[in-house]
Amino acid sequence: xxxxxxxxxxxxxxxxxxxxxxxxxxxxxxxxxxxxxxxxxxxxxxxxxxxxxxxxxxxxxxxxxxxxxxxxxxxxxxxxxxxxxxxxxxxxxxxxxxxxxxxxxxxxxxxxxxxxxxxxxxxxxxxxxxxxxxxxxxxxxxxxxxxxxxxxxxxxxxxxxxxxxxxxxxxxxxxxxxxxxxxxxxxxxxxxxxxxxxxxxxxxxxxxxxxxxxxxxxxxxxxxxxxxxxxxxxxxxxxxxxxxxxxxxxxxxxxxxx
Amino acid sequence: xxxxxxxxxxxxxxxxxxxxxxxxxxxxxxxxxxxxxxxxxxxxxxxxxxxxxxxxxxxxxxxxxxxxxxxxxxxxxxxxxxxxxxxxxxxxxxxxxxxxxxxxxxxxxxxxxxxxxxxxxxxxxxxxxxxxxxxxxxxxxxxxxxxxxxxxxxxxxxxxxxxxxxxxxxxxxxxxxxxxxxxxxxxxxxxxxxxxxxxxxxxxxxxxxxxxxxxxxxxxxxxxxxxxxxxxxxxxxxxxxxxxxxxxxxxxxxxxxxxxxxxxxxxxxxxxxxxxxxxxxxxxxxxxxxxxxxxxxxxxxxxxxxxxxxxxxxxxxxxxxxxxxxxxxxxxxxxxxxxxxxxxxxxxxxxxxxxxxxxxxxxxxxxxxxxxxxxxxxxxxxxxxxxxxxxxxxxxxxxxxxxxxxxxxxx
Ligand SMILES: Cc1cc2nc3c(=O)[nH]c(=O)nc-3n(C[C@H](O)[C@H](O)[C@H](O)COP(=O)(O)OP(=O)(O)OC[C@H]3O[C@@H](n4cnc5c(N)ncnc54)[C@H](O)[C@@H]3O)c2cc1C
Numbered sequence: 001x002x003x004x005x006x007x008x009x010x011x012x013x014x015x016x017x018x019x020x021x022x023x024x025x026x027x028x029x030x031x032x033x034x035x036x037x038x039x040x041x042x043x044x045x046x047x048x049x050x051x052x053x054x055x056x057x058x059x060x061x062x063x064x065x066x067x068x069x070x071x072x073x074x075x076x077x078x079x080x081x082x083x084x085x086x087x088x089x090x091x092x093x094x095x096x097x098x099x100x101x102x103x104x105x106x107x108x109x110x111x112x113x114x115x116x117x118x119x120x121x122x123x124x125x126x127x128x129x130x131x132x133x134x135x136x137x138x139x140x141x142x143x144x145x146x147x148x149x150x151x152x153x154x155x156x157x158x159x160x161x162x163x164x165x166x167x168x169x170x171x172x173x174x175x176x177x178x179x180x181x182x183x184x185x186x187x188x189x190x191x192x193x194x195x196x197x198x199x200x201x202x203x204x205x206x207x208x209x210x211x212x213x214x215x216x217x218x219x220x221x222x223x224x225x226x227x228x229x230x231x232x233x234x235x236x237x238x239x240x241x242x243x244x245x246x247x248x249x250x251x252x253x254x255x256x257x258x
Numbered sequence: 259x260x261x262x263x264x265x266x267x268x269x270x271x272x273x274x275x276x277x278x279x280x281x282x283x284x285x286x287x288x289x290x291x292x293x294x295x296x297x298x299x300x301x302x303x304x305x306x307x308x309x310x311x312x313x314x315x316x317x318x319x320x321x322x323x324x325x326x327x328x329x330x331x332x333x334x335x336x337x338x339x340x341x342x343x344x345x346x347x348x349x350x351x352x353x354x355x356x357x358x359x360x361x362x363x364x365x366x367x368x369x370x371x372x373x374x375x376x377x378x379x380x381x382x383x384x385x386x387x388x389x390x391x392x393x394x395x396x397x398x399x400x401x402x403x404x405x406x407x408x409x410x411x412x413x414x415x416x417x418x419x420x421x422x423x424x425x426x427x428x429x430x431x432x433x434x435x436x437x438x439x440x441x442x443x444x445x446x447x448x449x450x451x452x453x454x455x456x457x458x459x460x461x462x463x464x465x466x467x468x469x470x471x472x473x474x475x476x477x478x479x480x481x482x483x484x485x486x487x488x489x490x491x492x493x494x495x496x497x498x499x500x501x502x503x504x505x506x507x508x509x510x511x512x513x514x515x516x517x518x519x520x521x522x523x524x525x526x527x528x529x530x531x532x533x534x535x536x537x538x539x540x541x542x543x544x545x546x547x548x549x550x551x552x553x554x555x556x557x558x559x560x561x562x563x564x565x566x567x568x569x570x571x572x573x574x575x576x577x578x579x580x581x582x583x584x585x586x587x588x589x590x591x592x593x594x595x596x597x598x599x600x601x602x603x604x605x606x607x608x609x610x611x612x613x614x615x616x617x618x619x620x621x622x623x624x625x626x627x628x629x630x631x632x633x634x635x636x637x638x639x640x641x642x643x644x645x646x647x648x649x650x651x652x653x654x655x656x657x658x659x660x661x662x663x664x665x666x667x668x669x
Contacts, residue, residue, distance in 0.1 A: 015482060101482040106466040111458035120526035123451050143446050145540035149530035192463055197488040204469060207500050217310055232639035243642040244652030247624055250640055254622060256547035256601050
């Protein structure tokens with residue numbers, strides 16, 4: 001743990017995917033968890049929105065003494081307010097989720113903040129392995145369960161992936177007792193967003209396999225044909241050494257050997 | 259040549275004799291011939307052709323059907339060449355930055371290219387779809403996927419993880435070509451990241467998870483998938499999978515275009531390479547490279563060894579699991595896990611339908627089997643007919659040599 005680090009975790013109001021009820025957002029909670037592990041109770045948790053929002057208490061219940069809220073109305077652009085606050089306070093590390101669970105969920109916030117602050121951005125991190133001499137070693141989550149090591153100098157912005165350590169349980173009582181500190185902040189209305197038309201998600205049509213046949217014979221063939229690969233290479237009488245070499249070459253070519 | 263019309267009695271005889279081996283060539287039925295006297299003669303027997311099930315068919319489409327006068331079966335053998343879609347001196351570009359997972363276009367990439375053509379279709383002026391590819395690739399079918407122009411950026415600066423370098427190049431493309439639309443696949447394979455970085459750099463507000471896009475409005479998924487947001491179509495779009503139909507009826511030119519200035523920047527993110535992850539800790543459904551065992555494995559020690567040195571995740575057929583050689587969660591197939599591996603090596607697996615269902619999404623399948631006629635061999639891209647034990651033994655040796663060679667080179 002490095003309490004001298006100044007870490008800010010940005011949190012939003014999440015939404016349960018089935019019931020739609022407000023909750024702590026999965027990825028944001030992971031960002032708070034990572035912050036707590038790196039700098040203990042000194043981690044600063046920041047939200048732009050309404051201080052009366054109940055679900056903020058479930059972040060506080062993770063063991064925070066206080067939570068800072070930039071007071072905003074519902075239609076305001078949160079990333080502008082956060083950007084102003086962060087460039088004023090200049091923390092070492094800013095942690096966010098990858099995508100919000102409510103609102104536009106475009107996932108642009110970390111990118112906009114990094115651009116505004118002029119800091120490097122590390123996306124989809126799974127863990128911060130260590131921080132030494134102003135340089136952080138980060139594990140980034142890749143598709144298919146893979147990990148990549150990245151080194152970056154402080155300060156930086158990082159978005160925390162679902163592969164990061166699961167957040168600790170939120171305790172109700174401490175969450176109640178924590179102090180939510182509202183900060184009055186200039187707000188900028190999000191005009192583009194106001195022109196959006198929002199509706200409950202429609203079910204997306206599944207793509208059907210279309211048969212584009214011009215003649216009856218082709219249609220008949222398409223309907224009855226067994227689906228088969230285009231016939232691969234078959235090695236029958238070569239010695240095992242050559243056969244194994246062919247497999248090995250294919251593995252190399254596909255780049256799956258590392 | 260003289261005007262005298264000569265008859266060839268032998269040919270006529272063969273043409274009459276349906277049992278003659280040369281009948282098919284000689285009897286190329288000509289519906290209209292000039293008779294010996296110079297009059298046009300119609301031969302009603304020569305009209306039409308024999309259909310696939312042996313019944314005579316008459317084609318009244320005015321010669322549009324290719325089969326008249328052709329030998330049976332000749333038609334089905336020839337491949338139709340798709341028409342070439344040409345764009346000369348394009349007025350505007352739609353740029354698609356593709357993921358190229360494993361050096362090839364993904365299905366998602368092709369959807370994005372299809373969407374690019376959908377945005378051009380019916381617009382004023384000539385639009386061309388430009389695909390941007392970073393680093394080396396193995397794709398051969400850019401033309402069939404709908405790429406009119408290809409901007410291929412190569413060089414050592416694109417090795418490894420370098421989103422900042424790529425975005426700097428995309429900004430140059432913006433300056434040089436001023437594309438009308440920027441399209442990215444909204445995927446975890448890099449498309450989402452590049453798109454968002456470029457959007458932040460250019461100050462555009464992108465549409466993300468867009469799944470129904472035309473020139474006026476886009477429908478995007480918001481609120482973590484619970485809401486649809488309908489909005490005016492922006493310049494920069496991150497497209498969901500299956501946003502549009504892929505191109506399948508035309509070929510495209512794939513003309514190479516260049517980027518005049520190549521920016522050089524200092525990467526602030528230092529890529530220290532991929533971290534070795536225990537392949538067996540990756541879930542089977544996610545694994546990239548699976549070595550799967552079936553009833554044709556005798557030496558299980560050797561199989562585990564092979565998986566270890568190759569760095570593959572282990573899979574199994576149901577028989578191998580039922581016999582107790584592998585745990586249940588390793589089973590691939592209808593009642594097991596549906597895998598998405600890029601390379602699936604099936605050792606001693608016959609390829610029962612229940613097993614094939616599970617590997618439907620795999621890219622490359624390699625079969626090792628003693629039976630050349632089994633279904634797995636029919637599905638496989640590379641089949642090795644032989645004893646699994648011997649092949650695995652050689653494979654282990656090759657992998658060991660490779661690893662040691664790599665270590666020596668690195669040292
Ligand atoms: C309801 C139901 C659900 C099922 N679900 C699944 C499922 O999810 N997954 C699944 O896998 N199966 C499933 N099955 C079972 C499936 O039908 C097959 O029985 C099974 O896949 C066959 O496994 P196999 O290919 O390993 O064995 P076999 O069919 O016995 O094939 C063994 C193969 O190994 C080859 N071989 C033998 N010796 C050697 C050697 N020395 N070297 C190289 N090759 C050799 C043989 O030529 C043969 O091709 C299901 C069946 C049912 C009825």
